[in-house]
Amino acid sequence: MDELDLLKKDWNKKPENKKLTAQDIYPMLQKKSSSIVKTLFYISIAELVFWTLINIIPYFTSPAYRTQLDNVYTNKFVLVLINVISYAIIGLFIYLLFKAYKSISVTDNAKKLMESILKTRKIVSYYVIYNLSIAFISMVVGLYFGIKHNPEISAKLEHSSNYEIFVIYGFLTIFTVVFVLLLWLFYKLIYGLLLRRLNKNYKELKKLEV
Amino acid sequence: MSKTLEHSFVELLEKHQNIVHKVCRLYTNNYDAHNDLFQEITIQLWKAYPKFRGDSKFSTWMYRVGLNTAITLYRKSKRTINTQDFDGVSFKIKAEDYDNTEEEQLKVLYKAIHQLNDIEKALVFLYLEDKNYREISETLGISEVNARVKMNRIKTKLRTILNP
Numbered sequence: 001m002d003e004l005d006l007l008k009k010d011w012n013k014k015p016e017n018k019k020l021t022a023q024d025i026y027p028m029l030q031k032k033s034s035s036i037v038k039t040l041f042y043i044s045i046a047e048l049v050f051w052t053l054i055n056i057i058p059y060f061t062s063p064a065y066r067t068q069l070d071n072v073y074t075n076k077f078v079l080v081l082i083n084v085i086s087y088a089i090i091g092l093f094i095y096l097l098f099k100a101y102k103s104i105s106v107t108d109n110a111k112k113l114m115e116s117i118l119k120t121r122k123i124v125s126y127y128v129i130y131n132l133s134i135a136f137i138s139m140v141v142g143l144y145f146g147i148k149h150n151p152e153i154s155a156k157l158e159h160s161s162n163y164e165i166f167v168i169y170g171f172l173t174i175f176t177v178v179f180v181l182l183l184w185l186f187y188k189l190i191y192g193l194l195l196r197r198l199n200k201n202y203k204e205l206k207k208l209e210v
Numbered sequence: 211m212s213k214t215l216e217h218s219f220v221e222l223l224e225k226h227q228n229i230v231h232k233v234c235r236l237y238t239n240n241y242d243a244h245n246d247l248f249q250e251i252t253i254q255l256w257k258a259y260p261k262f263r264g265d266s267k268f269s270t271w272m273y274r275v276g277l278n279t280a281i282t283l284y285r286k287s288k289r290t291i292n293t294q295d296f297d298g299v300s301f302k303i304k305a306e307d308y309d310n311t312e313e314e315q316l317k318v319l320y321k322a323i324h325q326l327n328d329i330e331k332a333l334v335f336l337y338l339e340d341k342n343y344r345e346i347s348e349t350l351g352i353s354e355v356n357a358r359v360k361m362n363r364i365k366t367k368l369r370t371i372l373n374p
Binding site for chain 2: 002003004006007008010011012019020021022025026028029031032033034035036037039105106107108109110111112113114117194197198200201204205208209
């Protein structure tokens with residue numbers, strides 16, 4: 001006899017010993033879900049807000065930074081254009097994220113459900129990559145213009161030896177790389193822990209198709 | 211959501227709760243975790259219920275939501291960690307029903323199934339629930355052929371565990 005048939009006989013015969021009544025079920029409907037989709041949702045909202053604030057706050061809180069930016073972008077049109085584009089990109093990400101969340105349905109088949117969740121997570125990570133790139137570019141551009149427009153630093157650099165300039169740039173590069181690496185590790189940790197089981201099961205399902 | 215909707219949902223869940231209990235039994239190994247998963251599946255079923263159109267049977271729909279929650283959405287809660295393992299307690303087989311060998315075999319089988327991975331458990335679960343390969347493949351999102359191949363592999367695996 002097939003082992004599983006033996007099990008099937010027992011499985012369907014076994015009465016459930018913890019029968020719940022309607023009175024037990026009603027309070028359950030009021031409880032909050034602790035699913036990974038909900039956690040993912042909160043994390044992505046937090047990220048959206050965090051990165052938007054990181055980009056906006058310095059402009060409003062530091063008059064020096066604002067003056068510096070205004071000096072760099074002497075052309076007002078360029079500044080407005082950059083602002084419009086960056087807000088449009090944030091809007092686009094919010095829209096894509098919202099659409100992706102809407103597409104997560106617990107009544108889809110297991111594989112499709114996993115794919116929708118992974119797709120949502122990807123949109124969030126694209127947003128983070130976009131912001132990191134912008135931060136990186138701003139840092140480089142800021143440094144370049146900062147040095148170029150600041151007579152004190154320019155004068156100092158002119159008197160520095162090649163070796164000193166090399167050390168300064170080397171230090172800045174290492175600092176940036178370490179910063180980005182730490183951030184990347186942090187993300188790996190958050191999403192790695194949250195989606196570890198999902199990733200494992202998704203791989204297992206994919207393996208069946210080979 | 212309206213009271214009538216809530217009422218009809220609770221009535222249906224009460225009637226078919228065994229399906230959810232079986233999913234929990236397969237995917238958890240202690241009392242607290244069982245209740246925790248039951249709670250999460252109930253929430254997911256309730257959230258999806260307004261979209262349930264009744265063109266599929268409520269029980270069929272429950273299999274999908276229940277398994278999806280167990281495999282994908284459920285996040286093990288912290289309070290389920292240091293609790294007593296009920297492996298072997300809940301699956302106690304009534305001795306008078308079987309001869310010794312069958313009883314032993316079943317014990318080992320239940321233990322073996324608990325060692326399978328999440329996807330394999332889902333396949334075994336649907337198989338035990340008498341679902342055909344078309345339904346299994348639709349629930350998991352794999353092809354019918356692959357579901358059959360995988361099921362055969364699981365059977366061989368279980369046979370090896372049972373008859374080393």
